[in-house]
Amino acid sequence: MKSLLKIYGRYIGSTWVILAILCMVNFSVLAWITLDRVIHYEHEFPKDFRKMAELLVERDSENELFLTQQGKDFLEEKGYAFLMLLNDAGDVIFAWNLPKDLKDHYTAGEISAFSRWYLSDYPVKVWKTREGLLVAGGQKNSLWKFTLELPMGFMEHIGQYLYIIAGANLMIILSVIGFLGYRYYKSLFPLSEGIEALSRNQRIHLAEKGAAGELAGRINRTSDILERQRQMIQKRDMARTEWIAGISHDIRTPLSVIMGYADELMENENLEESDRIRAGVIRNQSIKIRQLIEDLNLTSKLEYNMQPLRVTSFYPAALLRTLAAEFINEGLDGQWEVSLAIEPELEGTILKGDEELIKRAVRNLLSNSTRHNADGCSIWLRGEIRENSCVIKVSDDGIGIPDKVVRCLLEEDGDTLDEKKPHIMGLRIVKQIAKAHKGDFQISEKGHCVNISFPIT
CATH class of the missing domain: 3.30.565.10 (Histidine kinase-like ATPase, C-terminal domain)
Structure with a gap:
């Protein structure tokens, strides 16, 4: 019972180790995917925006603000929907493709809010330039923000990522189960072979190691007990066979004498007929005794494969x-x-x-x-x-x-x-x-x- 509990305990322990490894792998994969997207978006995309911020809007000869061709190409390439420039008072002093649902003036609180989150559901990027506060907005539902800023495309495909992670988990679980199953099969297979050998009346000796070492030891001791019993039975059977053979040999001589005298009495005409009949009975019964002795000797030899x-x-x-x-x-x-x-x-x-x-x-x-x-x-x-x-x-x-x-x-x-x-x-x-x-x-x-x-x- 203790050996079975030991094997069961190892199995439970292995299960907990598998769960811990899965949790670590899942967390690592999710963290890597998320950080990769965040790092790419937070460093590459804003870096380009900061580089172009001073070149997006310039003043012409009449001191009017206008969107440069280079700036327009950049906005269209990066997928920005509109652009506006705010002065220190929060007034819009320049706009490009500004949606109709946006205002011309923003308070400091509103500027602080949309700088971190959304401007009327438009994800925006804000950068301070020499002309004022530059605000570039993307299309609605194009960027997901929740402490971290992630592209909406990534969030739309999060289900696929979860399927991939679930598939990877399933593969890991099946692989580990297969490994553990093979491991336990390998440790229990000798026990099965040993028990089958015992059923064939064969002596065995199993290696007493691993989780099933204690059970292997008990099977070995059982095999030793059965071997001793088998030897005792063989000695007993041999002694019985030898005893039967000895008795058969010892009885044969006096039985032959009895049968010889019985034959003489049967053929003696000087005896009464009744006496000669009794002598015949003695002879016939002696023949039966001889036949029984031969049968006993033969069946004993056949039973123990001693009759060639x-x-x-x-x-x-x-x-x-x-x-x-x-x-x-x-x-x-x-x-x-x-x-x-x-x-x-x-x-x-x-x-x-x-x-x-x-x-x-x-x-x-x-x-x-x-x-x-x-x-x-x-x-x-x-x-x-x-x-x-x-x-x-x-x-x-x-x-x-x-x-x-x-x-x-x-x-x-x-x-x-x-x-x-x-x-x-x-x-x-x-x-x-x-x-x-x-x-x-x-x-x-x-x-x-x-x-x-x-x-x-």
């Missing part, structure tokens, strides 16, 4: 025919009927895989149908090609696989030796063999059909 695949090329159609014949010839009673169907597309198809393991998977499925349907049923063994895979189907019309077993197989996770789970070792081996070949295992038709598929390479 002896990959060969073979014809799955021929394999299915052989299995069906062997299954029938093993003394299958009449209450079970086995049917074989092979699609023409499968004939001639070559499959690469561990032929013996695949045989084991199909035998388990066939045996499962007879074992759980003591009253008999019809069994169908089918081979076909679907989406570049060899699909083997074993189905029957018996009681079907219980829903509890189906859920346990399809949602299998965790300890496969959990005593609370139903006995599914035979079907689990089928599923593991399919997965070991990068194939698929499915149960359909409400538990009456099992499909195992193997990719055709």
Whole structure:
């Protein structure tokens, strides 16, 4: 939580810095534009006016005032609308293009007012000459005055300037947001990669620096904990596998002795028939124990990828025919009927895989149908090609696989030796063999059909 607050605090701080920079930039740009216009108008334009002031109006031979040609050209060039000359009493003693709405006499207060602001909405320039007070006026609405004097053209385009400033602000905001976004993306990207690696059960170590350094440290510690747990689980699984293999080896010898004595007792004609039958039961149960031990050893090796695949090329159609014949010839009673169907597309198809393991998977499925349907049923063994895979189907019309077993197989996770789970070792081996070949295992038709598929390479 503290790390997130730290990142959030940095983000808020960066936001305030951005706002401060924007304010400074806006103020600087506005000040520069305004001062540039003021300096240009206050220094260049009045400078020309002062230079020409003494040359605008002169006296002729009869001592009459007149506007010189040079002065007229200057006034027209600079956009002045009229010109007048006031004596010390405020009377107009000379005028050029004087508007009709202006007076012929002005008081000292009026002169002081229009010298700074406007004369009847006319912006004017005033300069003291040897002949009197020279007043040059521009057109109405040609100059904006408010403490500072700015051309009306500038004020009319102030909206455009504001749009430019707003556009510049937007560009700055987007640039800074992009920079900060990239910066935070760069700092958080390793965290995302680390979490994704953890989800793939990989060990990671992130650099513990920057705003996300504390979070990186916690992820590293989590990775270390998970790694220790993974090693402990591997040691436990290895110990269990070794224990199962050891038990299998230790039981095999005494079990062989029991089966040998049982065979001798079954063949001893001196024993009562009931005793020989009991000896046969002992032998058959010993065979089941041996099969269970082999299944337990095989499923343990397949679960932890300790069973190497002896990959060969073979014809799955021929394999299915052989299995069906062997299954029938093993003394299958009449209450079970086995049917074989092979699609023409499968004939001639070559499959690469561990032929013996695949045989084991199909035998388990066939045996499962007879074992759980003591009253008999019809069994169908089918081979076909679907989406570049060899699909083997074993189905029957018996009681079907219980829903509890189906859920346990399809949602299998965790300890496969959990005593609370139903006995599914035979079907689990089928599923593991399919997965070991990068194939698929499915149960359909409400538990009456099992499909195992193997990719055709």
